[in-house]
Amino acid sequence: MKVTFWLLDLNYESNNDVPEIWIWGVTDSGERVLIIDDHPIAYFYAVLEENTDPSKVVEEINKCHLKCVSSLEIVDRKFFGKPVKAVKVCVKMPNVMPEYAKTLRKLEGVKDCLEDDIRFAMRYLIDNNVVPSTWHEAEVTEDSDKRDAHVDKIYLAKTSPRVLEKTQLPPLRILGFSTIYYSKEGSPNSERNPVVMISTATNGGEQKQLLAGDDRNDKPLLESFIEYVHNIDPDIIVGYGNNGQDWPYLRARCKKHGIRLGVDRTQTEPHTSVYGHVSLAGRANLDLADYAGEFPEVKVKTLANLADYLGVMKIENRTIIEDIDIPDHWDNKEKRKILKQFSKDNTQCIMGATEAILDFAIQLSSLVSLPLDHVGTAAAGFRVESFLIKKTHPLGELVPRRIEQPYRPYAGGLVLQPIPGLHENIAVLDFKSMYPNLMIVHNLSPDTYVSPKDPVPPGGVNEAPEVKHMFRKEPPGFYKEVLSYLIQVRDQIRLGMSKLKAGTAEYRLLDARQKAVKIITNASYGYAGWVGARWYVKPVAEAAAAWGRHTIMTAIDMAKKENLKVVYGDTDSIFIENQPQKINHLSKDIQEKMGLEIKPDEIYTRIFFTEAKKRYAGLLTNGKLDIVGMEVVRGDWANIAKKVQEKVLEIILKEQSPKKATDFVHEFIYELRQKHVSYRDLIIWKTLTKPAEAYEVNASHVEAAKMLRAKGWELAVGDKIGYVVVAGEGRLYERVKPYMLASYDEVDLEYYVEKQVVPAAARILESFGVTEEQLLQARNGQKETRKLTDFFGA
DNA sequence: GCGTTCAATGTACCT
DNA sequence: ACAGGTACATTGAACGCG
Numbered sequence: 037m038k039v040t041f042w043l044l045d046l047n048y049e050s051n052n053d054v055p056e057i058w059i060w061g062v063t064d065s066g067e068r069v070l071i072i073d074d075h076p077i078a079y080f081y082a083v084l085e086e087n088t089d090p091s092k093v094v095e096e097i098n099k100c101h102l103k104c105v106s107s108l109e110i111v112d113r114k115f116f117g118k119p120v121k122a123v124k125v126c127v128k129m130p131n132v133m134p135e136y137a138k139t140l141r142k143l144e145g146v147k148d149c150l151e152d153d154i155r156f157a158m159r160y161l162i163d164n165n166v167v168p169s170t171w172h173e174a175e176v177t178e179d180s181d182k183r184d185a186h187v188d189k190i191y192l193a194k195t196s197p198r199v200l201e202k203t204q205l206p207p208l209r210i211l212g213f214s215t216i217y218y219s220k221e222g223s224p225n226s227e228r229n230p231v232v233m234i235s236t237a238t239n240g241g242e243q244k245q246l247l248a249g250d251d252r253n254d255k256p257l258l259e260s261f262i263e264y265v266h267n268i269d270p271d272i273i274v275g276y277g278n279n280g281q282d283w284p285y286l287r288a289r290c291k292k293h294g295i296r297l298g299v300d301r302t303q304t305e306p307h308t309s310v311y312g313h314v315s316l317a318g319r320a321n322l323d324l325a326d327y328a329g330e331f332p333e334v335k336v337k338t339l340a341n342l343a344d345y346l347g348v349m350k351i352e353n354r355t356i357i358e359d360i361d362i363p364d365h366w367d368n369k370e371k372r373k374i375l376k377q378f379s380k381d382n383t384q385c386i387m388g389a390t391e392a393i394l395d396f397a398i399q400l401s402s403l404v405s406l407p408l409d410h411v412g413t414a415a416a417g418f419r420v421e422s423f424l425i426k427k428t429h430p431l432g433e434l435v436p437r438r439i440e441q442p443y444r445p446y447a448g449g450l451v452l453q454p455i456p457g458l459h460e461n462i463a464v465l466d467f468k469s470m471y472p473n474l475m476i477v478h479n480l481s482p483d484t485y486v487s488p489k490d491p492v493p494p495g496g497v498n499e500a501p502e503v504k505h506m507f508r509k510e511p512p513g514f515y516k517e518v519l520s521y522l523i524q525v526r527d528q529i530r531l532g533m534s535k536l537k538a539g540t541a542e543y544r545l546l547d548a549r550q551k552a553v554k555i556i557t558n559a560s561y562g563y564a565g566w567v568g569a570r571w572y573v574k575p576v577a578e579a580a581a582a583w584g585r586h587t588i589m590t591a592i593d594m595a596k597k598e599n600l601k602v603v604y605g606d607t608d609s610i611f612i613e614n615q616p617q618k619i620n621h622l623s624k625d626i627q628e629k630m631g632l633e634i635k636p637d638e639i640y641t642r643i644f645f646t647e648a649k650k651r652y653a654g655l656l657t658n659g660k661l662d663i664v665g666m667e668v669v670r671g672d673w674a675n676i677a678k679k680v681q682e683k684v685l686e687i688i689l690k691e692q693s694p695k696k697a698t699d700f701v702h703e704f705i706y707e708l709r710q711k712h713v714s715y716r717d718l719i720i721w722k723t724l725t726k727p728a729e730a731y732e733v734n735a736s737h738v739e740a741a742k743m744l745r746a747k748g749w750e751l752a753v754g755d756k757i758g759y760v761v762v763a764g765e766g767r768l769y770e771r772v773k774p775y776m777l778a779s780y781d782e783v784d785l786e787y788y789v790e791k792q793v794v795p796a797a798a799r800i801l802e803s804f805g806v807t808e809e810q811l812l813q814a815r816n817g818q819k820e821t822r823k824l825t826d827f828f829g830a
Numbered sequence: 831g832c833g834t835t836c837a838a839t840g841t842a843c844c845t
Numbered sequence: 846a847c848a849g850g851t852a853c854a855t856t857g858a859a860c861g862c863g
Contacts, residue, residue: 566848
C-alpha cells in the first residue's frame with residue numbers, strides 16, 4: 037500500500053543492532069504516522085592514492101577483519117573537482133564508521149577516508165533524496181511489531197520515500213507555551229526555584245494556564261502540563277528560549293519530583309542534541325528565539341520586542357514584568373492577576389510570531405534539507421553547507437572533512453568616500469546579487485580553482501584581477517550549478533507570486549520560500565571564505581571580492597563617461613545623479629560589458645552625507661526618511677539621542693533649516709533637563725561579547741553586568757545589558773547601573789546631554805556650521821520658544 | 831603631579 | 846561558528862610639561 041505524508045521529523049534508532057530510520061509524518065488526511073525504514077545503508081569512502089591498484093587496497097581492507105563491514109565496492113568519485121578512485125565501505129552499523137575510517141587511513145594506498153563524519157539521518161536524506169518539511173509518497177506495509185510510538189499508524193517502508201510536488205502544508209497541530217519561574221535570588225535555578233506558571237495556546241484557538249499551588253509546589257503543574265501536551269498531541273511545539281532555558285529547566289524540575297517529562301511521541305524525555313536544539317521524538321520543537329536574528333531592526337531580542345516589531349502585540353498596550361519583579365507579583369493576590377495576564381500575553385506573542393515565522397522555517401528546512409527542529413539552531417554557514425552536501429551528491433563530489441585552518445584575512449569590497457553635504461535627486465544603482473553572479477560568470481568554485489602548481493587546463497582559465505587566482509572555464513563548477521539553480525528558482529517563485537493576491541496562504545508560502553532561497557544565495561560568498569567551511573577555498577572568496585572591486589570601479593568609470601556625477605558607492609552600489617535616460621543607457625552598457633545586471637534601487641529626492649562612509653540619510657520619493665548607519669539605527673545609543681537625531685535629519689532633509697533643527701535641539705535639551713523624557717529612553721544597551729572576566733579594559737556594560745551577577749543574575753555571552761549613567765565621580769564605567777537597579781533620581785542627565793544628545797545632533801548639524809558648543813548653549817530667553825509638541829506634534 | 835595624546839579595545843553597523 | 850570595511854566612544858598608558 038501507498039502512504040502520502042509530510043515529513044515532520046526523523047531519527048535513527050538501533051533495534052537489536054539493526055539500524056532503523058524512523059520517519060515521522062502527517063498525512064494529507066491528518067493522520068500521524070511513523071514509517072520505519074529498516075534497510076538504511078551506512079557507508080564511508082576510502083579514497084585511494086593516485087596510481088594505486090584498487091583491488092590491492094580492497095585486499096588490504098579485507099585483511100583488517102573489520103567485522104561490521106558488509107561490502108566493498110570500487111567507485112569513481114570527484115574530490116574538489118578532481119577524479120578519484122575510492123572504495124565504498126558499507127557497514128552494518130553507522131556508529132563504527134569513525135573508528136573504521138581511522139584504521140583504514142593508515143593503510144598503504146589509502147589517501148584519506150571521507151564521509152564517515154556525515155550523521156546517519158543526513159546520510160539517509162541524501163542517498164534517498166528524502167527532504168524534511170516536504171511531501172513524500174512511500175510504498176509501505178503495516179508494521180506487525182509492537183513499537184512504543186504514539187501515532188495513528190506505524191508502517192514499514194518497502195521502498196524509500198519519493199518526494200512529491202505539493203506545496204500546501206498538512207493540517208499541523210501547533211502548541212505554544214511560555215513559563216514563569218519563581219526566584220527571589222536572581223536567575224532561576226532548577227535546583228531550588230519552581231516553575232509557577234505555564235501558559236499554553238494552540239493554533240486551534242485553545243488557551244490554558246497551569247499554575248503551581250500557593251505553596252509554589254510545581255509537581256502537580258508539571259504533571260498536568262505533561263498530560264496536556266499528550267492530549268493535544270501537537271506536531272510542533274513552539275516557545276521563546278525553550279532550547280536553552282525551558283526544556284532543560286522543566287526536565288530538571290521533573291527529575292527533582294521523580295517524574296518523567298514525557299512530552300514526545302515515544303516514551304523518552306526531551307534531549308539537547310550536539311547541534312544545540314532540543315529534540316522531541318516525533319514532534320518538531322521550535323524556538324522562535326533562533327529566528328530573531330532574521331529581524332536586525334529588533335535590537336534587543338526579547339519576545340515582547342519581536343512581537344511588537346511583527347505587529348503581533350504592541351508593547352505600549354501591555355504591561356511588561358521584569359524578571360526581578362516576578363516573585364513580588366506572584367506573592368501578591370492582586371498583582372498575580374497582572375502576572376497571569378503577562379504570561380498569557382507572552383504565549384499569544386509566541387503564537388502570533390509563529391504565524392510570521394513558521395512558513396519561512398519550513399521552507400528553509402525543505403530547501404537546505406535540515407529537519408525543522410534543527411534548521412533554526414543551525415548557523416548560516418551550516419545551512420549553506422547542508423544545502424551544498426545535498427546538491428553535490430548527485431554530481432559525485434565527495435564531502436570534504438572539516439579541517440582546522442589558520443585564519444588569513446583578504447581584501448573585500450570597495451567603499452567610496454562620499455561627497456559631504458546635501459545632494460538633490462540621487463539614484464542608487466545596485467548590482468543584483470553581485471557576488472553570486474560573479475561566481476557564476478567567472479566559474480569561481482572550490483572545484484574549478486587552478487592552483488599555480490597545477491597545469492593549465494585545455495579549456496583555458498579565467499584570471500581574477502589583482503589577486504590573479506585562476507579558475508578553469510569548463511566544465512561548470514558546482515557553485516555555478518547551484519547558484520544558477522537558486523537564482524533561477526527565486527525568479528520563478530517571484531513570477532508565481534506576481535500572479536497571486538498578496539496575503540493569500542499560497543502567496544505567503546511562496547514569499548517564505550523566496551526568502552529562504554535568497555538568504556542561502558547571499559550567504560554563499562561568505563561561506564566560501566569561512567575557515568570553518570568543509571569546502572573552504574580562500575581564493576574563491578578572494579577572487580569574488582577582487583572581481584567585485586573591478587566591477588564597481590568599471591561601473592564608476594562608465595558613469596563618469598556618461599557625465600553622471602558619482603557621490604558615493606559601497607561594494608555593489610553606486611549613488612549617482614538621477615538622469616533616467618543616461619542611467620538606462622548606463623545599465624545596458626554595464627550589462628553588456630560585464631554580464632551583470634545593475635538596476636536602480638532607491639531614488640532620493642535629497643540625500644545627506646557627512647565625511648564618514650557607511651552613514652547617510654536620504655529623503656525617498658514617498659516622503660519617508662531612509663537612515664543608514666547613523667545613531668538613529670544603532671542599538672547602542674539611548675533612545676533620546678536617536679529621537680533627536682532623527683528629528684534633526686527630518687528637518688534638514690525636508691525643510692533644509694539648520695536654524696529650526698538647532699532650535700529643536702535646544703528645546704529638547706531643556707525638556708530633558710526637566711526630566712520630561714521617559715526613563716526607558718535613557719537606557720543604553722550593549723552586548724556582552726565574552727565572559728565578564730575576559731575583558732582587557734573596564735567597560736560600562738561589563739560593570740553593569742557584574743552588578744547584576746552580584747545579585748544572582750547569571751549572564752551569558754551574547755546577552756544584551758541595559759544600563760543607565762548615574763551621577764557620581766570617576767570614569768564612566770564607575771558611574772553606570774543596570775537600569776532595573778537604578779532610579780530616575782540617580783541619573784546623570786548632563787551625561788545624556790553632553791555625550792548622547794549633543795554628539796548625535798552635532799553629527800548632522802556640524803555640516804551646517806553648528807558646533808557642539810552652540811548646541812549646548814541654553815535657551816536664550818526669547819519669549820517665543822518652541823515646545824517639543826511643535827516638532828513632534830501634539 | 832596633572833593634562834594631553836594616541837593606540838588599543840570594544841561594539842555595532844553596511845554591503 | 847558566513848565575509849571584509851568602517852565609524853565611533855572609551856580606556857589607559859605614554860608623553861609632555863619643568
